[in-house]
Amino acid sequence: QVHLVQSGTEVKRPGASVKLSCKASGYSLTRYYMHFVRQAPGQGLEWMGIINPSGGSTTYAKKFQGRVIMTRDTSTSTVYFELRNLRSEDTAVYYCAREATGLYFDYWGQGTLVTVSS
Amino acid sequence: EIVLTQSPGTLSLSPGERATLSCRASQSLSNTYLAWYQQTPGQAPRLLIYGASSRATGIPDRFSGSGSGTDFTLTISRLEPEDFAVYYCQHYGNSRTLTFGQGTKVEIK
Numbered sequence: 689q690v691h692l693v694q695s696g697t698e699v700k701r702p703g704a705s706v707k708l709s710c711k712a713s714g715y716s717l718t719r720y721y722m723h724f725v726r727q728a729p730g731q732g733l734e735w736m737g738i739i740n741p742s743g744g745s746t747t748y749a750k751k752f753q754g755r756v757i758m759t760r761d762t763s764t765s766t767v768y769f770e771l772r773n774l775r776s777e778d779t780a781v782y783y784c785a786r787e788a789t790g791l792y793f794d795y796w797g798q799g800t801l802v803t804v805s806s
Numbered sequence: 807e808i809v810l811t812q813s814p815g816t817l818s819l820s821p822g823e824r825a826t827l828s829c830r831a832s833q834s835l836s837n838t839y840l841a842w843y844q845q846t847p848g849q850a851p852r853l854l855i856y857g858a859s860s861r862a863t864g865i866p867d868r869f870s871g872s873g874s875g876t877d878f879t880l881t882i883s884r885l886e887p888e889d890f891a892v893y894y895c896q897h898y899g900n901s902r903t904l905t906f907g908q909g910t911k912v913e914i915k
Contacts, residue, residue, distance in 0.1 A: 723904070733843075733851065733894055735904040747902050783850055790857055791898035792841035796850035 690714040692784050692797035699803045700774050707770040708800045710784030717765040718742040721787040724769045726780040739767060774804045808832055810895050812907035818915040825882040827910045829895035834875045839898040842871055842880045846891045855880060890914050
């Protein structure tokens with residue numbers, strides 16, 4: 689049974705960084721790409737980037753290039769997402785989502801709420 | 807960059823009615839890369855349809871997807887109480903980049 693379990697709520701000051709985790713179970717992490725998607729309060733879904741857990745290669749949405757880093761630890765089946773230089777508009781729920789072979793998301797984490805406030 | 811525009815923004819219907827949701831792309835898409843998700847408050851999105859018209863595992867047959875090129879449709883044949891939610895279309899583009907539509911809220915009339 690596939691599960692993606694994300695780390696807990698974060699509260700950060702503007703300018704700080706946040707690092708979230710997404711632990712996969714029930715399958716081999718390296719067999720599927722992982723994405724991160726965020727959702728600001730009352731807003732829609734926004735794609736942020738993708739990591740290939742097998743080799744570690746990444747692609748980030750243009751909007752976030754230079755501020756986001758995705759990494760993985762295959763020994764713990766965990767993917768990490770770091771966002772730097774946080775702004776109030778980064779307040780959102782951040783989801784990890786597994787990419788199925790058909791280029792869609794078949795499993796999602798429960799989401800991590802990140803609040804950026806002074 | 808492909809832009810997905812969903813309409814209407816909000817659909818007010820009664821249980822038992824038919825819902826028709828639209829997703830229009832700014833350029834022609836391959837059907838393979840168009841998916842639909844359902845999201846209820848406080849929950850992660852749930853995959854409904856992939857490849858424009860294939861139902862995901864466990865999705866009731868009252869949900870159907872259709873379309874090609876730039877125009878895609880999600881139809882819910884008879885709304886059940888649990889179907890009142892927000893629906894998003896999603897396209898997977900070149901270089902492994904991805905776009906969501908802005909969502910359509912289906913609310914109880």
